[in-house]
Amino acid sequence: MSGRPVAVIGVGQTRYRTRRDDVSIAGLVREAALRALEDAGLDFADIDAVVLGKAPDLFEGVVMPDLYLADALGARGKPLLRVHTAGSVGGSTGIVGASHIASGAFERVLVVAWEKQSESNATWALTLAHPMSTSLVVGAGGYFAPFIRAYIERSGAPGRIGPMVAAKDRRNALRNPYAHLRIPDITPEMVEATPMLWEPIRYLEACPSSDGACAVVLGGRTAARAAPGAPAWVLGTAMRSEPIAFAGRDAVDPRAGRDCAADVYAQAGIADPRRDIDVAEVYVPFSWYEPMWLENLGFASPGEGWRLTESGATAIDGDTPWNPSGGVLSANPIGASGLIRFAEAAQQVRGAAGDHQIDGARTALGHAYGAGSQFFAMWIVGSECP
């Protein structure tokens, strides 16, 4: 990436749950922050700036909650920035944090992203009600279902692919102590037997609503040298946005996603993503988004993504593992979900992913998308300093 080198030197996550009634919002973000600081061998006093991300404030009913959380995150007397780019925000927050260091302005930056969805109702909070526009009371699943139908129609993918992804990611989640959904012995047949929520999305093909926070400590070269653990070097970062609707837009295979991937691959020297990326943590909130993003990210040709999923290539023991952590399908504190992808990618190349570690992972992709499949944030991390 451009600017000074940036490394992930600490990662902290909370356990993701439907309700975290045991902690306040401040307690939740602090739990993740303290774990990341401990991993980096640092204290709040060592941090130069704090970057906070979350999805819409309507989820908790707190306006600009960075102000209230400044104390809990040790930000008093320091710079603080609050990022909000819809569902991609966790990824964007990581990228903005990296920019703080790449700019030359800071050496150690604490990045935290969170959501406490139990404070509200996500489907209500995600239902747009702008004056002078039609309100669709559909939530995120209702919004994305037509895109998925269009993908199935366009690619001729058999109906079993979605349940395969849902079962695969939940099996991976059993190896991840932080994952929210833990369903022993889950199978595609079990997924197919659950009720239809938004055709063609069945209940177990959808992500859960979670409470949780993820924190990452980023450092420059000096901070990385001093860190107790192995760093993950940021080899590239990219964000792309496109309008939500116009006649030339392809919502199934958005150009913003393709352009974002091309940008981040060029920075990281990735010529063939399936060959050059050892493991990917990709934002798949509904099962069918795995084959859709396999194509959008260039891991498969248009119309062929589902074949890669069907072949088992994206399984944890496949040649291009996707979401070994269990992914968004197994835990979705919305504002944090993108940063969790970025952090899990970093853990893989640090060799710190525990039971879902991919052996010998040296290059990993973290991916997030948001709003009407129109905002994208990606980073590539590697075990070697660029």
Added chain:
Amino acid sequence: MSTPGTPPPTAVPPFPRDRREGDVAVVAFSQTRHMAADSGAPEARLVHTVVSDVLQRAGIDRGDIGFTVSGSLDYLAGTPFTFVGALDAVGAWPPISESHVEMDAAWALYEAWLRLRHGDIDTALVYGFGKATQGDLPDILTLQLDPYYLAPLGIDDISLAALQARALLDAERVTEADLAAVVDRSYAAARANPYSAQAGFTPDTLLTSEYVAHPLRPGDIARPCDGAAAVLLATGDTARRIAEAQGTRPAWIRGLEQRVDAHGPGARDLTRCDAAERAAVAAGVGAAPVQVAEVHARYSHQEPLLRGALGLDDGVEVNPSGGPLGADPVMATGLVRVGEVARRIAAGAAERGVAHAAQGPCLQHNLVTVLEG
């Protein structure tokens, strides 16, 4: 003098003076004619107006922009993702490199400035917008407070500001006559500012009308407006080229710092603004004389408070635009401060200026920009 528990001012190292220091400039600025009543224009229309204007002034195309970042607040419209609709106005096709902060757009400018310092792009577009007339801003800002201990008390932003004004009066740092003088001068300046909501407005009864929250009268309190602002940043030779084409000069950013204070007003000395002091010191405000400053004072008493916190002497002209008392296009108000100072430097009316932005109860979070010709 510092409040208990406040880390020493050296906790954050000063900005490294590397070779790119000072290499980013404000090269164009545009703002709407801010409106204290709803004109019916949606957010995208407000944004389209200022983005189109700033690009036209700079003489560049949308496709030339390296990075775009905006600031807005969903709660003004009472619905999520207001920035998504506004993106339509930017012309994000082909897709653009873009980000958003749920903060005053002065912090979007901060993000853009960091991004430009990577050295691989040479322009960044920053915009902020809000339609504050659609709701009740003091009530919305109540929801900004600690949701467990403070917000349930129902105290609103005006009442908190009144506590701060009272603290300043009790400490004999200001008198009610001082506040009246700030109001009088701000409204006089605003009447000369065509973008101000108060243009043509005569505050006959402002100083004698009933208190809203003692000691604040209606004239002491900014009226929330609908509005938007856009700033174009550029680096090095690109900045010089764009400014030259407009017959102006770049307003170079020589310092840009932001600091947040503790959230609870009870945890702070409200007669001071510690976060603004720290930001001003770090940004180097005192390194050379300042001719002009624009400060984000939404209440009259905050202007003398900020003048002191930023270290501005009596010779500095503060809020010649009329300031937020003249027009408060919420979420763009801080960015307008930067634009107003940059505009004067670009035109040669000042050599060195300071722009200040704030958000949060009783000036919790502060940003300071030092601009030079």
